[in-house]
Amino acid sequence: MSRERIDRELSLLRAGSLEVEYLSGPPEFVLYRAVPTSGAAIQLPAESDVIVPVPPGYPASMIDLAGLPVGSPFLARVKGGVNSQGVVQADGRQWQLASYHPHNNGGGPPWNPARHGFHTYIDQLIAWLDRLQ
Amino acid sequence: MRRSPRRLTSDCTPREDTVIVRMAEPEAGILLELLFQRYPHAEWATFARFGWRQAGETLVLTLAAIDAPRDGDLDPRVPHVAIDEAYTLRTALAADAHPLAIGVIHSHPSGCEPEPSSIDDDMDAYYARYYADFAPGRPYVSLIASHVDDELVMSGRIWWQGAWLGARRIIAERRPLRTWTLRAAGHIDAPLRSRTARLTAAFGEAAEHQLRSATVAVIGAGGTGSAAIEVLARAGVGHLIIVDPDRVDDSNLERLHGSTLHDAEQQTPKARVAARHVASIDPTCRVTAVIGALPQADIVHAVIQADVAIGCTDQQHSRLALADLTVRYLVQSIDCGVMLEGRDGAVRGQIVQLIRSLPADPCPYCREMIDSVRVTQELMSPEDRAARRAAAGEAQSRGESGSPYWHDLPQLNTVGYLTTMAGAVAAGYAIGWITDRFTTPFARLQMNLVAPFLDVTDADGIPDPTCACRRSRGWADQGAADAFITAPAHWPPPQWVSKRHR
Numbered sequence: 001m002s003r004e005r006i007d008r009e010l011s012l013l014r015a016g017s018l019e020v021e022y023l024s025g026p027p028e029f030v031l032y033r034a035v036p037t038s039g040a041a042i043q044l045p046a047e048s049d050v051i052v053p054v055p056p057g058y059p060a061s062m063i064d065l066a067g068l069p070v071g072s073p074f075l076a077r078v079k080g081g082v083n084s085q086g087v088v089q090a091d092g093r094q095w096q097l098a099s100y101h102p103h104n105n106g107g108g109p110p111w112n113p114a115r116h117g118f119h120t121y122i123d124q125l126i127a128w129l130d131r132l133q
Numbered sequence: 134m135r136r137s138p139r140r141l142t143s144d145c146t147p148r149e150d151t152v153i154v155r156m157a158e159p160e161a162g163i164l165l166e167l168l169f170q171r172y173p174h175a176e177w178a179t180f181a182r183f184g185w186r187q188a189g190e191t192l193v194l195t196l197a198a199i200d201a202p203r204d205g206d207l208d209p210r211v212p213h214v215a216i217d218e219a220y221t222l223r224t225a226l227a228a229d230a231h232p233l234a235i236g237v238i239h240s241h242p243s244g245c246e247p248e249p250s251s252i253d254d255d256m257d258a259y260y261a262r263y264y265a266d267f268a269p270g271r272p273y274v275s276l277i278a279s280h281v282d283d284e285l286v287m288s289g290r291i292w293w294q295g296a297w298l299g300a301r302r303i304i305a306e307r308r309p310l311r312t313w314t315l316r317a318a319g320h321i322d323a324p325l326r327s328r329t330a331r332l333t334a335a336f337g338e339a340a341e342h343q344l345r346s347a348t349v350a351v352i353g354a355g356g357t358g359s360a361a362i363e364v365l366a367r368a369g370v371g372h373l374i375i376v377d378p379d380r381v382d383d384s385n386l387e388r389l390h391g392s393t394l395h396d397a398e399q400q401t402p403k404a405r406v407a408a409r410h411v412a413s414i415d416p417t418c419r420v421t422a423v424i425g426a427l428p429q430a431d432i433v434h435a436v437i438q439a440d441v442a443i444g445c446t447d448q449q450h451s452r453l454a455l456a457d458l459t460v461r462y463l464v465q466s467i468d469c470g471v472m473l474e475g476r477d478g479a480v481r482g483q484i485v486q487l488i489r490s491l492p493a494d495p496c497p498y499c500r501e502m503i504d505s506v507r508v509t510q511e512l513m514s515p516e517d518r519a520a521r522r523a524a525a526g527e528a529q530s531r532g533e534s535g536s537p538y539w540h541d542l543p544q545l546n547t548v549g550y551l552t553t554m555a556g557a558v559a560a561g562y563a564i565g566w567i568t569d570r571f572t573t574p575f576a577r578l579q580m581n582l583v584a585p586f587l588d589v590t591d592a593d594g595i596p597d598p599t600c601a602c603r604r605s606r607g608w609a610d611q612g613a614a615d616a617f618i619t620a621p622a623h624w625p626p627p628q629w630v631s632k633r634h635r
Binding site: 005025026055057059086106111114115 | 450453498505506508509512513514517520524534536537538597599600601613614615616617618619620621622623
């Protein structure tokens with residue numbers, strides 16, 4: 001895990017007024033707070049917290065998966081939400097990891113560590129929580 | 134800074150020679166041209182920036198940039214170096230915008246050794262205090278270059294953590310450079326001299342001393358690495374750093390130099406086999422062997438002290454890790470690999486590949502050699518891999534693609550004569566670099582033993598200007614945010630099987 005790189009990426013997000021935290025592990029996660037959703041139109045919250053695992057060897061390994069709080073109403077509506085990739089404990093809560101793989105044939109661009117990181121993964125998370133099923 | 138007669142000690146006399154300074158092209162060439170522009174009669178100087186890493190007891194410094202003097206920054210009317218205060222202040226203020234160490238490099242005129250004069254002592258004492266205010270917590274570096282007996286020679290001392298440290302080795306990419314403090318080194322045992330007589334006859338007496346003073350790191354001690362290690366040990370290289378995480382099994386015996394049936398039965402670590410084999414060839418060769426992998430921190434400490442590194446693994450993450458050391462720590466390296474293409478007795482390709490990896494070369498990402506899916510899978514824990522394989526199987530049973538979870542990657546076939554050839558030729562180029570007798574006339578060399586034309590080489594590639602390798606060259610630890618790879622937490626800690634590095 002490249003803490004220096006993650007710190008730099010999270011600084012970019014904070015400069016854009018996004019609330020993000022690095023959660024030390026093991027396992028390590030990045031917590032994105034209040035990610036906007038399209039839920040308001042269907043009487044669901046307009047935002048949700050999301051955690052993303054820091055992959056081993058990052059940034060050589062691609063960022064993958066996304067987790068929502070256990071019991072989140074979005075789990076039944078996001079891509080891969082019903083295909084659990086495990087339940088993890090972080091930030092004092094339980095989270096269910098969804099089968100969301102944007103950089104691995106999952107709808108996003110192929111992983112390129114020169115261009116992608118936790119600062120760009122927010123785009124994949126926003127798209128994920130916008131395209132509710 | 135003209136030299137005065139040599140003095141025994143001063144306040145700036147280094148306590149220990151525990152520093153390695155690394156320089157790469159094009160900076161090294163630019164630096165030397167600048168320093169010797171008034172040679173042979175007068176001196177010249179420049180400020181420079183250095184990355185650094187405290188690697189055990191050794192401080193490794195890497196030349197990251199030259200802050201060359203502008204008109205008026207140095208006084209051209211005097212033969213010694215006289216630095217204008219504005220130049221000093223400019224470099225000090227610039228330190229706010231970068232995290233690197235600051236240093237002064239100057240030349241001595243013809244006939245003068247790179248021995249600091251009393252004026253140099255005064256300058257270094259002053260600058261060490263001065264830059265501590267502008268760049269606290271960073272080393273201050275002072276290097277002197279001169280020509281002695283037609284040889285480029287450099288000395289260095291570094292103010293670091295309240296003490297003066299001397300440069301043990303100053304390494305310039307593919308350029309003969311003698312470190313001043315190495316004058317007394319290089320005792321060559323008579324048996325070695327006779328054993329390497331053929332090499333010495335071709336390369337000259339100096340080559341033997343250069344090889345004896347050299348450190349070569351071999352990353353991967355399998356078929357390719359064990360061949361490279363054998364060639365280097367027989368050539369008289371003084372110190373080998375051997376890194377491999379694996380143990381011997383039956384399938385390795387066809388190509389692993391130095392291995393025995395007993396090793397396969399006992400699953401002896403490959404690093405241990407290599408260390409034992411080197412000792413049987415040349416007991417005077419210092420071996421640092423470790424069961425582990427780059428970029429584990431202790432292994433990085435060792436490898437960045439090498440003159441040359443040879444990458445001998447078929448793992449893409451290992452290639453990335455070595456490339457990261459090439460870029461950030463200026464370790465010139467050669468990556469080698471082999472591939473045997475064929476099935477059911479029909480051999481279609483027998484390929485040996487060598488890739489030159491110098492700090493200014495395109496990195497593996499720029500060369501589009503890296504498959505991120507493969508690297509991600511290589512770096513997973515065994516538990517994660519099992520879970521991913523199971524998830525892929527479940528997806529396929531649902532009629533979905535299993536590829537988001539797991540890609541089955543084909544096992545590369547190989548054979549002993551190809552691995553031996555690749556490792557031996559890579560070791561040959563390492564010897565060429567160390568002795569400055571020849572260099573790699575290619576960026577990438579591919580030889581297909583069953584093709585109509587034996588060799589295919591390609592030209593230098595163009596680095597991707599957006600790649601991290603363009604930002605962090607020579608930045609060492611200070612470029613950590615641009616590292617290509619980090620060591621996964623699930624890897625076991627390194628185990629040293631022979632002498633640990635300093």
